[in-house]
Amino acid sequence: MYIIEQFQTFTYNKPKDERLKEKLDPISVLANLALLPFKEKESRLTFWSDYTICIQPPNQIIPQSITRTLAGQSREDLDIIGIAVDKVTIWHKEANCPSYENLFKNAIKGLDTLIDMYTEKKSGLTVAALKYWKILMENGAAEKKQKNDEQNVEDIKFTDDERVKRIWKSNEIGKLDQLLKEIYDTKLQNQKAYNEIQQLELLIMQKQVENQKIWYN
Numbered sequence: 001m002y003i004i005e006q007f008q009t010f011t012y013n014k015p016k017d018e019r020l021k022e023k024l025d026p027i028s029v030l031a032n033l034a035l036l037p038f039k040e041k042e043s044r045l046t047f048w049s050d051y052t053i054c055i056q057p058p059n060q061i062i063p064q065s066i067t068r069t070l071a072g073q074s075r076e077d078l079d080i081i082g083i084a085v086d087k088v089t090i091w092h093k094e095a096n097c098p099s100y101e102n103l104f105k106n107a108i109k110g111l112d113t114l115i116d117m118y119t120e121k122k123s124g125l126t127v128a129a130l131k132y133w134k135i136l137m138e139n140g141a142a143e144k145k146q147k148n149d150e151q152n153v154e155d156i157k158f159t160d161d162e163r164v165k166r167i168w169k170s171n172e173i174g175k176l177d178q179l180l181k182e183i184y185d186t187k188l189q190n191q192k193a194y195n196e197i198q199q200l201e202l203l204i205m206q207k208q209v210e211n212q213k214i215w216y217n
Contacts, residue, residue, distance in 0.1 A: 021077065024053055025211040026084035026091075027168045027176075028204045030103055033081065034180055036110035038197060042117055047080060051215050052208045078126065081111070081133045089140035091165050099170075099177035104137045106180045111137065167210050176203060 024047060032045060032055055039055050046056040088100065111134050118126045168176075179200045186193035 020049060020051070021047065021080045021083055023051055023164075023211075023215055024080060024084070025051075025164065025167055025207055026087040027103070027173070028208050028211070029053055029080055029084035030088060030107040031176055031180075031200065031204050033110035033114075034103065034106035035183075035197065035200065036113045038183065038193075044114075045078070045080070047077070051212050052205075053080070078114075078129065081130075082136065085133055085136045085140055089136075099173045102177045102180070103173070104140055106184065108134055108137050109184075163214050164211060167207050167214075172203070172207075176200065179203075 029045070032053055035055060036043060036045075040057045042058040043055050044058075045053060047053040085104075088103070111130055115127055115130045115134070118130065179196050183193055183196050183200070186196075
């Protein structure tokens with residue numbers, strides 16, 4: 001019965017929106033990526049047709065490969081990372097706000113986790129793509145520094161729905177940054193770190209619910 005229910009769930013969640021990946025909250029994509037080093041080995045990013053993204057662990061009753069196939073996903077869908085990097089680079093060139101740069105740096109650590117995993121699987125093209133997006137992240141952080149004094153954020157012409165950009169307020173980005181810092185500092189050595197991961201995951205889910213409301217309305 002459980003397997004049937006799971007099959008129905010994943011079939012229902014099969015992405016139908018061709019622009020789905022472009023409509024995901026990019027901050028949530030990078031935040032989930034930053035959490036990957038603290039998850040089970042071979043955990044992966046998974047996104048659904050309700051405009052949410054999460055980390056899928058490898059050990060489930062239904063194998064990860066089957067659930068991803070039922071959901072219409074493949075490793076090519078990792079380009080959601082490139083889309084997220086492009087958006088965050090454009091959106092958050094704000095002066096005196098290092099939290100965005102730190103988000104890139106922590107997301108790069110998660111990207112390194114994916115690179116190691118796909119290198120072990122000898123997935124050459126996937127590894128090459130991941131390394132390219134890593135360069136984009138490094139350049140995104142550096143570009144923010146270079147352009148802080150050259151361009152006011154109000155002058156940027158945003159091509160995406162302005163409401164998506166406004167999901168995360170600056171103080172919430174700061175909270176996300178602080179939680180990630182504390183998680184990386186403790187390295188899961190005590191219960192406090194696990195509590196902080198839960199806080200961060202709840203914050204990410206809250207923002208994804210706000211993103212859902214934008215596209216469903």
